[in-house]
Amino acid sequence: MEFLVNNVDETICIGKQIGQLSNPGDIICLVGDLGTGKTHLTKGIAKGLNINDHITSPTFNIVNEYMGRLKFYHFDVYRVSDPDEIAAIGFDEYIFSQGVSVIEWANYIDELIPEEHIKIHIEKIDNSDSRKITINFSGKRYEYIKEIKL
Ligand SMILES: Nc1ncnc2c1ncn2[C@@H]1O[C@H](COP(=O)(O)OP(=O)(O)OP(=O)(O)O)[C@@H](O)[C@H]1O
Numbered sequence: 001m002e003f004l005v006n007n008v009d010e011t012i013c014i015g016k017q018i019g020q021l022s023n024p025g026d027i028i029c030l031v032g033d034l035g036t037g038k039t040h041l042t043k044g045i046a047k048g049l050n051i052n053d054h055i056t057s058p059t060f061n062i063v064n065e066y067m068g069r070l071k072f073y074h075f076d077v078y079r080v081s082d083p084d085e086i087a088a089i090g091f092d093e094y095i096f097s098q099g100v101s102v103i104e105w106a107n108y109i110d111e112l113i114p115e116e117h118i119k120i121h122i123e124k125i126d127n128s129d130s131r132k133i134t135i136n137f138s139g140k141r142y143e144y145i146k147e148i149k150l
């Protein structure tokens with residue numbers, strides 16, 4: 001699925017629907033260049049999970065945990081140079097739990113991501129606030145993605 005959003009609010013709107021529809025154990029991988037809007041999309045997902053905390057990127061501590069409708073784990077693996085570093089924080093225990101996990105820069109740790117997951121690419125379009133958001137998923141459990149509308 002592909003969405004063309006024109007501003008931050010529309011990105012958050014897409015994220016919010018994902019958060020509303022998501023189920024325990026869902027794994028959502030975010031891929032896109034610096035500053036494309038991965039963290040803003042994550043803010044929307046958190047909102048959809050009824051989390052009111054201010055969402056900031058966990059760049060230095062790798063993962064931030066929140067509690068909403070479900071537990072929510074927000075990873076940012078940008079600064080991870082070695083996948084072993086991720087294993088060391090107990091990555092598998094987070095992603096194979098009943099929480100919802102969002103992983104910014106998931107492409108850096110491809111080998112640690114289970115086959116069934118949602119993958120979201122965000123791309124900038126002509127130096128504006130427009131973004132192309134492409135959502136792919138593997139696994140029947142993620143069919144709900146088809147319900148998302150802009
Ligand atoms: N349509 C849009 N969606 C998301 N962010 C947008 C959009 N238009 C403009 N922006 C701006 O782009 C920036 C996106 O920042 P954000 O931290 O979400 O990106 P990121 O992909 O997480 O970056 P990083 O790679 O550093 O983690 C913000 O300054 C935001 O205001």
Ligand SMILES: [Mg+2]
Nearest residue numbers: 038039057104
């Ligand atoms: Mg970010």
